[in-house]
Amino acid sequence: MKKFKNTSEVEPYDGIIGQERAVSAMQLGLKMNNPAYNIYVSGDCGSGRITYTIKAIQSQQIDESKIKDWCYVYNFKDPRCPVAIDFPAGKGSEFKEYMEDLIESLTEEINDAFENEEYELTKNKLLQTYEYEKEKLLKSVRNYGKEKGFKLKSSSSGFIFMPINDNYEDEISAEEFCQTKKELEEMAIQVLYKLKELEERVKQVVIETENQIGKLVVVPYIEAAKKKYSDNKKVINYLEELEENILEYIYMFYLDEDDLKDKYDKNYTLKYEVNLFVSNENFSKVIVENDPRPSNLFGKVEYEYQNGNLKTDFTKIIPGSFHKANGGYLVLYVDQLLRYANTWELLKKALKTGQIDIEGQGFINPMPIPVDLKIILIGSRYLYSLIYNYDPEFMKYFKVFVDFDDEMDKNEKNEDAISGFISYQCEKNNYRHLTYDAVKQIINQSMRMVEDKSKLSTNFNKLMDMIDEGNLYAEIDGSKYIEKRHIEKAIQAKKYRIDKIEEKIDESYKRENTLIDITGKQVGVINGLSVLSTGEHTFGKPSRITVSTACGSKGIVNIEREAKMSGSIHNKGVLILEGYLAENFAQEFPLSLNAYICFEQNYGGVDGDSASSAELYALLSSLSNIGIKQNIAVTGSINQKGQIQVVGGIPKKVEGFYYCCKHKGLTGDQGVIIPANNENNLVLCDEVEEAIRNEKFHIYKVNRIEEAMEILTDEKFNIIKELSIEKLKKYSEYKK
Known part of the structure; x- marks a missing residue:
């Protein structure tokens, strides 16, 4: 940087x-x-x-x-399927306003046209002609009926003829009476047909007159609209159908409100509205x-x-x-x-x-x-x-x-970019700027987040948390800049807020409620390391692993598995132990033993294979009857060939055992065995780094089982192997 x-x-x-x-x-x-x-x-x-x-x-x-803007308009041919019309962005609202003005103007002009005195005179003249012709036809029927001795009366079903004289039926024969009445009724029917034709003719003339007047008003408006939107075929089609519909229902425009309310839909203009469905003006x-x-x-x-x-x-x-x-x-x-x-x-x-x-x-x-x-x-x-x-x-x-990715390479380019990011955030949020050491501390914390010396975290939200809180502590101190101590305080304050469970576990070590020895040697007992997570907070804790061996044919018994507290990966790790034992200890005789492996005081279940090496060390200790140092904890998975493989959570595991030793008493010879290939993951907190530098705490890096066993027992692996084989031979003989 x-x-x-x-x-x-x-x-x-x-x-x-x-x-x-x-x-x-x-x-x-x-x-x-x-x-x-x-x-x-x-x-x-x-x-x-x-x-x-x-x-x-x-x-x-x-x-x-x-x-595009989109509008929905009424479909005059199929009202259940509204028509969608598209416009260039910003033109949809213009079309909606244009159509609103058009309908409003048409309503006013149609009203004016049909309230015109000339229209009323024409309409009245047509109605008078109809009434005159109607009366003329009815008069001819009445007169003819009177000549025949009948008078004409109207009823709900039409016209009926009644004798003028009550004694008329007695004066003529029944046959003549029926014939005369039938003739008159047929005549009346013909008159009714003529009246109906006359009424339809007058009505048609009125409609044609209305249509002619309507066209004079409507067509110019529609033509102007079609000219305005001549490049939009959908609008043209809509306007043509709109014109046809308005002319068909033109009477709706000039009826008064009472007539609309009583006879028709008062909101008759709804179908002429435009639904501005999507407006992309902005x-x-x-x-x-x-x-x-x-x-x-x-x-x-x-x-x-x-x-x-x-x-x-x-x-x-x-x-x-x-x-x-x-x-x-x-x-x-x-x-x-x-x-x-x-x-x-x-x-x-x-x-x-x-x-x-x-x-x-x-x-x-x-x-x-x-x-x-x-x-x-x-x-x-x-x-x-x-x-x-x-x-x-x-x-x-x-x-x-x-x-x-959740991580990136730790190089000068990315570190400089993080510095620029911090500078931008300080300017944006009006924060104090950070000193070089404060930025370096954030980068170190970013490295700790991914637990890799060659990588940095890409979780910039968590980096911002440190800047936000560091600025607050700098403000409280009255400092001109956010310094390293403010970032450290922000980190520690956050840890304090979320590490209650870790403190409770540490307390259980102090009180010896959780049994962990950090001095001396024990046969078949080892301190393994695990990682616990409580939401955002993750921490390491040592766990006592014990192994008991005896003659028998059950093989390796995973007590956690038998109690249904073991995950599939842990089960696999235990099964690998049998493969390692078979290749290294049972080439001349069949492998026969009962080996019981247990995570002591474990009530929450076990998963992962990072304890498989610890389980093997404890198993070899039990078989050889050679004690394992309790001041050294171990982590790492194994394969069937005895190689130690990388595991996760190395910093948390190391720190977890360090703090356990600190609470129970540092002796200067305590430490942790880790896979050699995990060296790059040793991104430890300052306190543990300092303890390692001052040789108060130790890290042992191993590649194979043999190396670790010699560190844990101070014995050559050949001796451990020979003693283990002797016991396994005895177990095999007991089986026979």
């Missing part, structure tokens, strides 16, 4: 650090103009994956021709949907109750995130997406069909809208593997995997 006094001298850096692989994949995914190249972003929380994803999207150039390149339920993603149709009935219309179609992000990018969180049973299938359907369907529950089925966007899923590696393995179509639509 380049030298500086404080981070105010460092150029601020706001980019992504140590994620070259992820950056390369992201750039490919964003630039690839292919609907199958959607992106899955994986990585740990705090790695900057979300921040970087948003910034990377914002830096992309958008094809503005893809950005287009956002990226939409982040935090609640990806189907309605939020793909839109919905809202409903309301009217007189106990569920009703809706095209103005109640609501857009989803797919519609809002159309032409840009949609970011979804996988863990949230998978909470809803059918969301994943609907998402694939949209990608497969290239359109977004809105479910209208059978009331209305809006016209689908074409989809042209890129989807970015953000989730864990586990969920990526889960979807990949269980859905064969996943890779068909998400071809780009952007994998954020």
